[in-house]
Amino acid sequence: MTDQVQRMDVTAGGRVAKSEKSKLVKRRYAAERRFRFYGMAAIGTAVFFVFLLFGSIVNNGWSAFFQTKLDLTVHFDESVIDKSGQRDRMTLLTANYRKLAREALLAELGVDPADRPMRRKAEALLSRGAAIQLRDVVMDDPSVIGTTQKVELLASGNADALMKGAIDRDVPESRRQLDNRQVAWLDELRAKDILSLAFNTGLFTYGASSQPETAGIGVAAIGSFFMMLIVVLLAVPLGVAAALYLEEFAPQNRWTDLIEVNINNLAAVPSIVFGLLGLAVFINFAGLPRSSALVGGLVLTLMTLPTVIIATRAAIRAVPPSIREAALGVGASKMQTVTHHVLPLALPGILTGTIIGLVQALGETAPLLMIGLVAFVVDYPATPMDPATALPVQIYMWATAAERGFVERTAGATIILLGFLILMNSTAVIMRRRFERKW
Amino acid sequence: MVEISAPVSPVSEGANQADSVKMSARDVCVYYGEKQALFGVNLQIPTNEIMALIGPSGCGKSTFLRCLNRMNDVIPIARITGDIELDGEDIYAPDLDVVELRARVGMVFQKPNPFPKSIFDNIAYGPRIHGFSSNNKTDMEELVATSLQKAGLWEEVKDRLDQPGTGLSGGQQQRLCIARAIAVKPEVILMDEPCSALDPIATAKIEELMDELRSDYTIVIVTHSMQQAARVSQRTAFFHLGVLVEEGDTDKIFTNPDDERTQNYITGRFG
Known part of the structure; x- marks a missing residue:
């Protein structure tokens, strides 16, 4: 100094x-x-x-990653499930499992089943999903009928909220979702270790539901996966081919200039416009199924394509011209020069650009709203043609629900989505580091 | 340029070699778009000699060199008129395969540009794409070895053929590029200022190497260094503003040029 x-x-x-x-x-x-x-x-x-x-x-x-469960001893009463003993599939599917779950809880609490008001109060602690859980146990293995088993059942959303401290016990009983009797029961069950918080696998496996405790991102995750698959399969080959042609083969004239300007413009078009395009072309004109992952994937492909093209062109341009000259100088053809030297050297840049495009597509919501991916889908989509939702759309739908269980799920699903995005971005960074070459 | 222990001094044999012409250019004009870069160049390149192209920057000597193996084809706006023949065959004929031409007329560039691959693959790449039996491993190894030996690099790299060619020093990289060009078994080797990015010792090695290669190949070299032209070449052509001013035995050009511009250039009055 x-x-x-x-x-x-x-x-x-x-x-x-x-x-x-x-x-x-x-x-x-x-x-x-x-x-x-x-x-x-x-x-x-x-x-x-x-x-x-x-x-x-x-x-x-x-808190969305944890869910309140009840460990109940359930008697799978044959007279309730299947009186005939035929084990007919339809009978098993439609049996009154609600009653089994209720009776198990009432027995645990020592409530007389004949006392209707008390029975109703106790039943409110159980999720409506409990009956489906019992049904699944029976459908998996009909031999449980007639036996008594320990089964883990979902507690209701309000019981879950109390366990997580979201319901304030100091609020007067008349303005609380659970009255004093129910709170006392829950404390009793908790003391007996029947009521407990456990990791919420249902968040990852369930589809849409009107009850927060049985709602999950399962369907949305599969929908998003299908869309990403379609985007990778379409946007990458199309984008790389377009970029290679424009960079290495196309003559420099007014037409290619025009194309270049338009590709750059396309990258800046608001995503909702792509949704309108998808609605008009893929659904109304081509007649593809509404709210399917296929249409979603196609729209996201159109949206990602400019990103992939621009990133690929930049990567190709970054390959030093001396390498092209070297290859041409030993008698490689134009095609050989590109496939043997330019493309492998540009690959890390192409991969990075593609992943960044995919990240964009994964987090995109607006165009998907236009093509009907805002849907209440309970079953897993088996093919991209089936109704599905996407992760960000699922978050959007949960964000509009008022229950405490949905509020925490909105944030929980956002954590999962952010986790995916960070994972993909780090992959891009690692790949770039790994394959980067020094001249 | 520092005076270095001079490689074998060129002996002028111009007259008795003139009858065997390897390449000849007749009335060659090159245009980059509107701009004309070469004006009616007539030049004969004799077999198994080193022809040096000298001249100030932008005089068209590199342009002319790149016409000889059609590297100018890559530049979309470049246009060429006139005839260039290799062994009496027009290299701009429409039915001529440019890939085959470049295999016969190899090129070494100003900046060493090895592929970012192993030393072995750098050499083997050319033969491989030209259909040299790539399934026969020992043949390929032998070809790589002889190419490296001819380029005088074998002793330095024989234990590390699997290491990247980009890891070598600048001079070694340039000799690797020469070995790469040799491996394709060309008849003519074009060198575009091959030593301009190298230090004097590496330069001396390359010059020595060129003199050894002369017995097997016809070499055309573009150089900015007049000393280098005088040391390595048998014949010299002086270019100025896109015109071939004078061509002749190196000794004559450097001691008793006919043209005043040549005289001015070699005495350092411009350029």
């Missing part, structure tokens, strides 16, 4: 007085310090908001 100042004085010669010179230097240093401070402040603000965002989402969403 002092060295610099001294040198400055020497070179200044007689033109500027020494004191004035040092003032100038001081001012320059101050400006530099100020600029560095602005930069740090900007980064600090950005980091603060990132942490705020993640903090609030995790704070709201962590």
Whole structure:
């Protein structure tokens, strides 16, 4: 520092007085310090908001990964399930499992089944999904009929909320979702270790449901997976082929300039417009099934294509021309030069661009709303032609529901989506590092 | 340029070699779009000699060199008129396969440009794409070895053929590029300022190498260094502003040029 100042004085010669010179230097240093401070402040603000965002989402969403369960001893009464003893599939499917679950709980609480108001109160602690859980047990293995088994059943959304502390016990009974009797029962069950919080596998496997405890991202995840598959299968070959042709083979003229401008414009088109296009072309004109992953995938392909083309062109342009000359110089044809040298060297850049395009597509909601992927889909889609939803759309749908269970699921599903996005982005970074070459 | 222990001094044999012409250019003009870069060049390149193309920057010597194996085809706006013949065969004939031409007329570039592959693959790439029996491993190994030996690189790299060619020093990389060109068994080797990115010692090695290669190949070299032209070549052509000013025995060009512009250039009055 002092060295610099001294040198400055020497070179200044007689033109500027020494004191004035040092003032100038001081001012320059101050400006530099100020600029560095602005930069740090900007980064600090950005980091603060990132942490705020993640903090609030995790704070709201962590509880979605746990679910209140009841370990009940259920007697699979043959007279309730299948009186005839024929084990007919239809009979088994439509039996009154609700009654079995209720009786198991009533027995545990010591409530007389004949006391209807009390029975109803107790039953409200059980999820409506409990009957389906029992049905699944029986359908899996009909030999349980007539036996007594320990079964883990879902508690109702309100019981779950109380366990997680979302229902305030100090609120007057008349304004609480659970009355004093029910709260006392829950405390009793908890003391007996029947009521407990466990990891919520249902969040990953269930489809749409009107009850938060039986709602999950299963259908949405499969829908999103199908769409990503379609995007990869269509956007990557189309995008890479287009970019290769434009960069390596196409003549430079007004037409290619026009195409280039339009590809760049396409990348900036609002995504909802792609949704309108998909609705008009794929559904109304081509007659593809509404709210299917196929149409969603096609629309997202159109949206991702410009990104892939632009990234691929940049990667191809980054391959030094000397490599092309070297290949041509030993007598490789244009095609051989491209496939043997340019493409392999551009591959890391292409992969990175493609993954970034996929990340964009995975998080996209607006165009999917236009083509009917906002749907209440309970069953897993077996093919891309079946009705499905997508992860961000599922989040959007849950965000409009009022129950506490849906609020936490909204944040929980957001955590999962963010997790995917971060995972894919890190893959892109790692790949770029791994395959990067030095000339 | 530093004076280096001079490689074998060229002996002028111009007159008795003139009858065997390897390549000849007749009235060659090149245009880049509207701009004309070469004006009616007539030049004969004798067999098994080193022909040096000299001249100030932008005089068209590199352009002319790149016409000789049609590397200018890559530039969309480049247009060429006139005839260039290789062994009496028009290389711009419509039915001529440009890939085959480049296998016969190899090229070494200004900046060493090895492929980012192993040393072995760098050499083997050319023969492979030209259908050299790639299933016969020992044949290929032998070809790689002889190519590297001819390029004087074998002793330095024989234990690390599987390592990337980009890891070599600049001079070694340039010799690797020469070996790569040799491996395709060309008849003519074009060199576009092959030593401009190298230090004097590496330059001396390449110059020595060129003199050894002369017995098997016809070499055309573009160089900015007049000393280099004087050291390595038997014949020299001086280009100025897209015109071939003068061509003749290197000794004569450097001691007693006919044209005043040549005289001015070699005495350092411009360029």
